[in-house]
Amino acid sequence: DVDPMCLVRGFCARNWSDRGRQRVIGVLPAEGVVYFEQIHQEEFAMPTFRRLSAEEVAAMRARRRGSVDLGEYSEFLRTLDVGEGGEVVLGGADQKRTVKRRLTRAAREMEKDVRYRRSEGNIIRFEVRSLEGS
Numbered sequence: 001d002v003d004p005m006c007l008v009r010g011f012c013a014r015n016w017s018d019r020g021r022q023r024v025i026g027v028l029p030a031e032g033v034v035y036f037e038q039i040h041q042e043e044f045a046m047p048t049f050r051r052l053s054a055e056e057v058a059a060m061r062a063r064r065r066g067s068v069d070l071g072e073y074s075e076f077l078r079t080l081d082v083g084e085g086g087e088v089v090l091g092g093a094d095q096k097r098t099v100k101r102r103l104t105r106a107a108r109e110m111e112k113d114v115r116y117r118r119s120e121g122n123i124i125r126f127e128v129r130s131l132e133g134s
Contacts (some may be wrong), residue, residue: 082128086127094122113128
């Protein structure tokens with residue numbers, strides 16, 4: 001005696017304890033029927049861990065540090081004195097968060113800081129401040 005919904009939805013059992021690695025996808029309490037779907041083995045696989053060599057760690061650090069040229073950001077910040085402000089209009093592929101991070105890095109390299117002001121849309125407004133008096 002097989003419930004037609006069992007055939008449509010996949011696996012079906014009237015007793016949960018004998019279903020092993022399956023996930024409940026529906027229950028009809030009045031009929032005492034539980035619907036299951038098979039869980040694939042890879043969903044139970046544990047992650048694989050391994051120790052990186054010193055060379056691999058050094059390569060990761062090198063990629064991260066020199067990956068972006070901050071020249072354009074630094075060049076613009078050099079034209080601004082402490083207390084002055086600037087504005088950046090983002091290009092199509094730029095994200096506010098990324099440009100702010102790059103501006104902050106460039107400013108710190110010049111011993112300056114930037115304080116961002118609220119702005120709408122694709123515009124970033126900021127004030128240049130001294131690093132110690134942020």
